[in-house]
Amino acid sequence: MSVDATVERLASSDKTEREAAEEALVAAGAEAVEPVLRALCDEESPIDWSTSASLLRRLGDPAFGPLIAAMAAAPTSEVARRCGWALMAVEVSTPAVYLPALRHPHPKVRKSGIYFLCWQRKAAAEPYLPDLIALLDDPDEGVRDNLIRGFGEIGAVAAPALREVRRGAGRKRRGALAALAEIGGWGALDDHDRQAIIRLIEIKSGYEDPEPMHLCGSWYAVPTADQAAVLDAFDLVEPRPVTMRLGESAWNRDSHSWTRGPHHGCRRVYVTPALDGWTLVFGRMPAVAHAIRGDDFEAVFRADAKDRCARLSARFGAAHWYGTSCGDGWTAWCIAEKGEVVRFYDVFGPDDQIGDGHPAEAGYRLPHDNGIPESILRDPDLLSAPDLVDRIRRAREEEGIPEEVDSTEIAGRLSVNPHEFGPHTRVEGRAVLALTACGVAHGSTPGVVAI
Structure with a gap:
């Protein structure tokens, strides 16, 4: 039976026949690559694309180059996705x-080559470091970014x-610095680079x-310009300007x-200078970070915020905690005064x-209250109206339903809203990164940051 005929058997409804065809194609080796790849790239093919992709994976070396070429020439994003998955x-x-993928003219292919070697x-990967280093000045920003993470x-x-x-000398020096930071942070740099960064800061x-x-994420706000006292209250050490x-x-x-391993997100904390009289503390505290994958994370998270705010307010007179998310609508706040939430x-x-x-919170509604007006609820047909959002907005105005509040609005009324920082914000002191107990034990977090 020809290879093409065997490929057609991959569409059979009989599992035994499909499996037999797969084994026959693997045995055929390089000869099977082209017809299987053709099926993979045909969005109308009756053969399940994952079957074709899995086969190409098993075919090994002979399939790699043709897959690279197919991904670079993919007529649709779906075909490119299938080839990339294979x-x-x-x-x-x-x-x-x-x-060859590292040297390919298509940046998507070069990014894939970096992924194959680095991940x-x-x-x-050590014998191929010169080939990777050659891409440090790649003209494509996405390739450079992928490479820096790959070195990490x-x-x-x-x-x-x-x-x-x-x-x-040359343009690769900047990428090499970022790659060293990704590998080991401050500890991976030599004295010359450290001194240069200190001067730049x-x-x-x-x-x-x-x-x-x-x-x-979440942050604390404390009404003081005494940064040393704030560092002490949070058990933070080795502050670096x-x-x-x-x-x-x-x-x-x-x-x-x-996903970067234990303690990756709880080693350091950003402590601001006093901003309009408030010192803000941004960072994941170890007790909370260590509970992230536990069943009781939410309880630990909320209990820690309340307990810490109470203790901070006993020392500083008041303390606030705010939380917000850029992805899922989460918002939260905690206000403590004189030792009590x-x-x-x-x-x-x-x-x-x-x-x-x-x-x-006066003049606002809490965000768990969806604020859908009664006039909308009384007419279920409106819930599928194409202009529902505009109808709800108009009905809220007519029925006097207030806008919902979030943590940044509360922060702006009670302390300082980080969304609204600007030249008008009064600054006293210096910003620092300081280490938690996890940072002392494991070193500061590696990775590239903006200066």
Whole structure:
């Protein structure tokens, strides 16, 4: 039976026949690659695309080059996705098979080649470091970014070669610095680079104005300019002066780090200078971070915020905690005065409220109340109307239903709203990154941050 006829049997409804066809095609080797790849790229093919992709993975080395070419020439995003999925686990005999992908003219293919070496075969990537380093000045930003993260996956074995690049000249030096930071953070840099970064931070701090922050996570606000006392209250040590931009960048990186191993997101904390009289603390506390994957995370998370606010307010007179998400509508706040929580609210746990509202919430509705007007609810047919959103908005105005409040609005009324930072914000002192107990034990978090 011809290879083409065998490929057609992959569409059979008989599982035994399909499996027999698969084994016959694997046995055919390189001869089977082209017809199986053709089926993979045909969105109208009766053969399940995952069957074709899995077969190409098993066919190994002969399938790699044709898959690369097919992905680069894919007529649709679906075909490119199928080829990329197949490429992720092609059973190659040696990582050297990946090298043509690193040199391919299509940036998507070069990114895939980086993925294969740095993520799939990172333990065997050392002989190919020169090929990866050659891409440090790649014209495509996505390739450069993927490469820097890839060096972080390879780890310390790549550091000597990257330091050699730093000692040379040319455009690769900047990428090498970022790659070293991704591998080991401050500890991966040599003294010359550390001193250069310290000088740059000092220069930029001298003229830096606060800027609106991207908020995704939680932070504390304490009404004091005594940064040393705040560091002590949070058990933070080894504060290192940074720009406010660097502090925000580090916090946002850490707050989105869910898959980089234990303690990756709880080693350091960003402590602001006093901003209009309030010192803000951004970071994931170890007790909370260590509970993230536990069944009782929500309870630990809320209990820690309430307990910490109470203790901070006993020391500083007041303390606030705010939370918000850039992805799922989460918002929360905790207000404590003189050692007692007077208000706690979390949109995902409205039954866990403390207090019957707060003056800062006056004129708003709480976000767990959807605020759908009675006039809309009385007419179920309206719920499928194409202009439903506009109808609800108009009905709210007519019926006097207030806008919902979120944590940033509450922060703006009670302390400072990081969304509204700007040249008008009064600054006293310096921003710092400080270490938690996890940071002392495991070192500061590696990774590239903005200065």
